[in-house]
Amino acid sequence: MKLAEGFQLLASAPNCVARLRELILSLAVQGKLVPQDVMDEPATSLLQKIRRERDRQISDGKIKREKALPEILEEEKPFELPKGWEWARLADLTAVLNGRAYAKHELLDAGVPVLRVGNLFTSKQWYYSDLELEVEKYCNPGDLLYAWSASFGPFIWAGPKVIYHYHIWKLDPHCDTCLNKNFLYTFLLEKTQEIKASGHGVAMIHMTKEKMEKIVVPVAPLAEQSRIVAKVDELMRLCDELESRGRLEAEQHARLTATLFEALAASESSHALAENWSRVAAHFDLLLDRPEAVDALEQTILQLAVCGLLVKQELSDEPASELLKRIQAEKDRLIADAGMRTTARLEVPEEEKYVGEVPGWQYCRLGNLARFIDYRGRTPQKVEAGVPLITAKNVRFGFISREPREYIAEKDYSAWMTRGFPRVGDLLFTTEAPLGNIALIDITERFALAQRVICFQLHDLSIGPYLRLAIMSAQVQERFSAAASGMTATGIKASRLKEIPVAIPPLAEQRRIVARVDELRRLCAALRARLTASQTCQAYFAEALVGQAALTGPVATHTADLAVAA
Incomplete structure (x- = not known):
């Protein structure tokens, strides 16, 4: 397959535009981007002129x-170089000039701008200097610069006259008429990852001037340098267009997905749900063509589940009011016998409800469904081995991960767990960093709890599977966010958490909902896996195509095809 024929494959592959840019640069510096012209003055003549000019200076x-x-x-x-090209070291072509280091008191609020590495990348903060320096310490529009510490890369300076700071080199050609700066820029752009990899340092990687000067550069005939630069600019513009189109397509897809799924989740009856589902089903192949769309569908399924629209209500089911009476009786017993203090208001006004009337359903606040075992604000002494310690890092969205593995000493376990012991079937909830992760406890061995985690010790373990789904839903997550506080790390206090209301279905319906959600989530997982595998396969073929293109001749003859394909 030729590059032009495979352009659509490259265009739709993961990370495709970045890979295309790498390919363009690689082909450019190897002389495979444009055809050679036997009439061009060879690079040997250029190097001789450069040596004569340097000797004269x-x-x-x-x-x-x-x-x-x-x-x-x-x-x-x-x-291997094409005919007419030559190898040269960077210092054979340019002087590598150091910038100047500045003391803090030399950086002022006015004067000549001081260009620092950060200004070349993202920083908008500028400093100034009133020092009179040698001519080579200034940078003018069109100068070729190279950032060589922490952040790496070449730049053609397009701003006003500035003083360039230490950690920036100015690459001043020995002969301006013998070397195209933009060609050297193209080479350095392609070479930067290798330059950075060969750097020194741990906290801040940097490149030495001596090593930079010895870099081996492929030098093309001057006329070909100009053709290469023009071709690289042309193809990079195509990449820009492709990138913009990809972003637009992704934004449009996200809007379409959000609109249809929101309509689905907003259905107020089974009839409305059937109508909205028919719209989604008509665009199923278009909507669910990427893993993130499957994630959105999965959240929509949860929203439908907690609104009573995923399974049919059965009149023969015992209503939730009876279940909640038993839960209230257990709560009263724990208050009387064990001095439990977790409780919440009983009434739930209409403005706090997130779903309308559903036959057999009833609202209840979290603080009336469970005792809160709260270990927030305490950090136990950790050891290499012992009783497993579960922290907020282990509680993920819907499950418990055993990584990272941390422990407390056996002798500290009983003394540490004075606030209560979690049971299989209880729920773990993260109160901050991140807020709102929930998981059903499935760990049979003993474990300790650490900071930022609350255990919901349920008054009736049978409600755990459904309650986990309800808490994962967007409706309940939004209420956590509304009740949260904090600047650097948003969190929710236990006093507010216990007042969050949840719509509780009859127990039999809870079981049907959980079974249906589990079934649909398995289908979503299988679809997500297929899409991921497809993307991986696509990326593999794209990589193979890029590798093939890098080994073949010039691609300039295919540029028109590429432009049409893009």
């Missing part, structure tokens, strides 16, 4: 004579 005292660079060894040449 040394004789005139404009630059210092540097230590001779080592000969380029065969093992330093990463690929």
Whole structure:
């Protein structure tokens, strides 16, 4: 398959645009992006002119004579050059000029701007200087720069005259008419990841000037350099268009998905649900063509479940009011016999309800369904082995992960767990960082609880599976967010958490809902796995296509096809 023929495959593969950009740069620096022209002046002539110009500047005292660079060894040449090209070290082509380091008191609020590495990337904060410096310490529009510490990369400076800071090199060609700066920029852009990988340091990776000067550069004939730069610009614009189209398509898909699924979740009756579902079913292949759309469908299923629209109500079911009477009796017993203090208001006004009247359903606040075992604010002493410790990091959205594995000492367990012991079938809830994760306890061995986790010790364990689904739903999650507080880490206090109302179906209907949700979530998981596998396969073929293109000849003849495909 040729590159142009496989463009649509590349265009729709995961991370496709970034991979296309890498391919374009790789082909450019290997001489495979545009055809060679035998009429071009070869690179050997350019290098001779550059050497003569550098020698003249040394004789005139404009630059210092540097230590001779080592000969380029065969093992330093990463690929075979096209005819007319030559290898050269970076310092053979340009002077690598250091920026100036500044003391804090030298950075002012006015004067000549001081260009720092951060300004080349994301920082909008500028400092200034009133120092009079040598000419080479200034950067002018069109100068080629290279950031070499922490953040790496080449830049053609397009701003006003500035002083460039330490951690930036200015690459000043020995002969302006013998080297296209944009061609060298293209090479450095392709080379940057390798440059960064060969750097030094742990806290802040940096490149040494000596190593930078010795980098081996493929030098094309000057006319071909210009053709390469023009072709790279053209293809990068196509990538920009493809990227914009991809973002737009993703945004449009997300809006379509959200609109249809929101309509589905907002259904107020089984009849309305059937109508809204027919609209979704008509676009099923379009909607569910990516894993994130399946995630949205799964959340919609939960919303329907907690609104009484996922399974049929049965008049023969014992109403939830009877179940809640038994739960209230158990709560009263625990208050009287064990001094339990978790309780909440009994009434739930209309403005707090998230679903209308459903036959047999009744609202109840969390604080009346369970005793809260709260270990927030306490950090136990951890050891290498012992009794497992479950923290907020282990409680995920719907399940408990045993990673990371942490422990407390056996001797500390009983003394630590003075507020109560969680049971299989109880629920664990994270109060912050993150807020709102919920999981049904399925751990049979003893374990300790740590900070940012509350155990809902249920007054009736049979409601646990449904209550977990209800708490995972968008309707209840929104109420957690509304009741939360905090600046750096949003969290919910136990006093507010216990007052959150939940719509409780009859116990028999709860079981039908849980079974139906489990069935649909298994289907969602299978669909998600298929989509992920398809994307992986697509990415594999895209990688193979890119690898094939990198080994073949110039692709300039396919540019028109690429433009049409894009």
